[in-house]
Structure formats: C-alpha cells, structure tokens
Amino acid sequence: MLRGLHQAHQQYGRAHWYDVVVRAANIAKQGFNVSDSLAQAIESQRGKNVSERFKGMFLPHGQPLSAVATLKLPELAAVLDRVACHGVDEFYHGNISEEIAVTVQANGGC
Structure with missing residues (x-):
C-alpha cells in the first residue's frame, strides 16, 4: 500500500513527499x-x-x-519518519521489513 501511495503521489501530488509523510508521522505522534x-x-x-x-x-x-x-501511534510515527528520510524502499528493503517479520514471528505468525 505504501508503494502505491508513493506512486500516486509521484503522479498527482503537489507537495514534497517528505512533507506529506512527516505530516502523517506528526499526526501519529500527537494523536x-x-x-x-x-x-x-x-x-x-x-x-x-x-x-x-x-x-x-x-x-x-x-x-x-x-x-x-x-x-497515539508512536511506532507508526517512527516508521513514517524513517520512510520520509530514507524513501519508500526503506520500508520494503531496509530494516523495517525485517523488524516487522521478526515481530510477527515472535507473536506466532509466519
């Protein structure tokens, strides 16, 4: 979904991607x-x-x-901050995806 939102933003967005994602992160932090x-x-x-x-x-x-x-969703805010700073690929190919996989497996998921 994140990649799809990024692609839609690339085609139709007017604000900078960083600003959009940081704004969402701030809402998640502040509640x-x-x-x-x-x-x-x-x-x-x-x-x-x-x-x-x-x-x-x-x-x-x-x-x-x-x-x-x-x-308030501080963990989501942290992920969004990382995506804002490092780009969408950080979510899919960086440590975030590994951290999600570890958390899911630790909670009985596969």
Missing part, C-alpha cells in the same frame, strides 16, 4: 480522535482472540477506545 466507525470496529473485536499488542493499543484495561478518544 488523533477516534472516529465513530473506528470505535465500532474496535468494539467488534472485544472478547475475540486478539494479540496483547492489539489489546494494549485499542482495548486498554479491557475497554475499547471510544469515539473521540485520542489514539
């Missing part, structure tokens, strides 16, 4: 309000077999985030 639809999607996962990481992020203390709660 954003959970929308009604996101709150409903999170609520639908309560009681299901989800990872501890998911629970910590979206179901703190066993309660789903409510609409207008502030959600």
